Amino acid sequence: MNIDFANLDKAYQEHEKEFTEATLEVMSSARYILGKETEELEERLREFTGSAHALACSSGTDALLLALMALGIRSRDEVITTPFSFIATAETIACLGAKPVFVDINEETYNIDPSLIEAAITENTKAIMPVSLYGQMAHMDEINRIAAKYGLAVIEDAAQSFGALYKGTRSCNASIIGCTSFFPAKPLGCFGDGGAVFSQSAALYEKMKAMRVHGQTKRYTHKYIGMGGRLDNLQAAVLNVKMKYYEQDIIRRQEVAQKYTERLKSSLSTPVVQEDRTSVWAQYTIRVQGREKVQESLKKVGIPTAVHYPIPMHLQECFQHLGYKKGDFPVSETCANEVMSLPMNPFLQEKEIDYITSNLLRSLK
Structure with missing residues (x-):
């Protein structure tokens, strides 16, 4: 697939x-x-x-x-x-x-x-x-x-x-x-x-x-x-x-995210949406250890992933003049090393979500 x-x-x-x-x-x-x-x-x-x-x-x-x-x-x-x-x-x-x-x-x-x-x-x-x-x-x-x-x-x-x-x-x-x-x-x-x-x-x-x-x-x-x-x-x-169809698209994205979370929450760190707000799920982003290995494993079975974002702004070359250094923003740096986004769109089918999550969980073992 x-x-x-x-x-x-x-x-x-x-x-x-x-x-x-x-x-x-x-x-x-x-x-x-x-x-x-x-x-x-x-x-x-x-x-x-x-x-x-x-x-x-x-x-x-x-x-x-x-x-x-x-x-x-x-x-x-x-x-x-x-x-x-x-x-x-x-x-x-x-x-x-x-x-x-x-x-x-x-x-x-x-x-x-x-x-x-x-x-x-x-x-x-x-x-x-x-x-x-x-x-x-x-x-x-x-x-x-x-x-x-x-x-x-x-x-x-x-x-x-x-x-x-x-x-x-x-x-x-x-x-x-x-x-x-x-x-x-x-x-x-x-x-x-x-x-x-x-x-x-x-x-x-x-x-x-x-x-x-x-x-x-x-x-x-x-x-x-x-x-x-x-x-x-x-x-x-x-x-x-x-x-004209955007409200329905938001609902469909939320349904996809819910299905992801139901299948993954017991095994890894899934996204948290605060009780007083909603998400339109521009990305469904999880955190994993050994990210490159997991990405390569999923790529082999036809599952694309993305990293949003691998290098925090304070460590980008174009902002060196600001004087920041590694360790200044530890949470951002940790997340940058661990986040990985799964396919997210309103059209993902149940069988595709099952395929993605089962292969993801297998890659983590």
């Missing part, structure tokens, strides 16, 4: 007719950038999250960059974040000349540990950027409380958690700005790059809207330094189709 990790083929085939009709309409209209499809998507996103404002953009990375730029983050500022994430989180901070300040993670959720944040705050701190990793939101109440105490902004990096709930609140709507990604392999993915940024603040929304088009408030009139961060209408059309 050969297992597909994300099963993007099936995601396309399930709604192929609707995708074809929607994208043909865009192509025949010759309106490829910021047309009615994008406007419709932004309205769908706003209603889905409950956020006052939603702005579609060119990628999840650009969403983070727009958020930081709108908040005025610049050289010598500091932004507190996690070392255990995809590089885009810290990279966008560094791109503006600011300093990523890392705080270790909670060992159960893999999200930033709020109890360690206050010790990292300095006079240069301007924002906190928690990552809602693997599909589950960070402890946003505590993070927002700390931010309010010190007058800081909170940007939720929700690239992996779009649709998740925290105490009844949707991801992307739990802080002043939320950002997500529609990269194809994300729980809600388009057919290329795409992202969105959300805010309750009308002023920040209008600023980011201008910055998305090179800081332009009207044609050839530029109020801000901005970027080319627009989402194209073909991707918006694809996402409009997918949004």
